Amino acid sequence: MTFQRARNNEQRNQRRRQILDATAVMLTEMPVANVSLNELSRRVGLAKSNVLRYFESREAILLQLLDVELQGWLGELEHSLEPVEGSARERGDQLARILAESLAERPVLCDLTSAQAAVLERNVSAKVAVEHKSATLRAFQGLAGLFLRYLPELGTQDAFRLVGLTTLAISAAWPHGRPSEALLAAYAADPALAPMRADFTDLVRQSVEVAISGLLVRAENLPLGAEPLDEVPVQRWQE
Structure with a gap:
């Protein structure tokens, strides 16, 4: 061309x-x-x-693609996340499963997310950083709104915190879910090591389940990164 x-x-x-x-x-x-x-x-x-x-750089291209991928995932979830019946715990577990399975079908999004903070955001200007973070913020706000529709018990701030925690789960689980040839050989050679082999979908699902449970129990509804409350009210949901 x-x-x-x-x-x-x-x-x-x-x-x-x-x-x-x-x-x-x-x-x-x-x-x-x-x-x-x-x-x-x-x-x-x-x-x-x-x-x-x-x-301006390879990283600027990849960050823009990450923004596109996030919007695509948001659009997909808008069609698949419908309010359901059940206790908060049941709905939370179902939400975690839907998120994990949908992410597993978007390897490009997961790969870009895992490289975002450590690599992609390191070689860009302030202008590109502002554009990227503004797009990410809009996507996160949209995702938080969808999470609230599924789990209104969270509250607006905790729904946004859940988006942040889900992003951290993606970043950590993606590389662990793709072991090197040496690790694959080690797992094959020693069956006792099987518990150490991570599955991306399971890692994300379990991480999001625990995050949702913790947010619901603590019931702080704080902004992402805020200090925890001095006295944490404990709220139990219907098992």
Whole structure:
């Protein structure tokens, strides 16, 4: 593919979309760590310096794709998360299961999320950081609203906290759920090590279940990152 230089905003936006589309295809073929500007440039038929006319860095491209993936997941959940009957614990466990299973079907989102804080946010300008975090905030607010629809007992702040805790669970569980060849060989050689082999879906489901249970019992309804209350009211839900 060969490009002529973009001469207006419409053409520049088209170039950006083509670069994003090519990167999205690459992410279906390789992990985030293997996505390089050199290979991306080759695929879109641009010199690396020209790719950098449209995005300031590899990380800026990947962060924008993460924003797209988050919006896609939010849209999917909007159609699949419907209020159900049952106790708070039953609904919480069902919500955790739905989230874990839907995430397992979105490997690109999980891979990008696992690289977000440690890698992708380290080589971008303040402008890109603001754009990315603003998009993430909108997605988190949308997810919190869906969680509240499923579990109104949480409260607005704790629903947002649950989104943050779910994101942390994705970040930790994704690499653990993809062991190296050496670890796979170790598990095969010694069956006693089987409990150490992590399954991504199970890790996320169990982590979110425990997070929901803790939020419901503590009933603090605090902003994400806030200090806990001095006296924690204990609320039991119907078993």
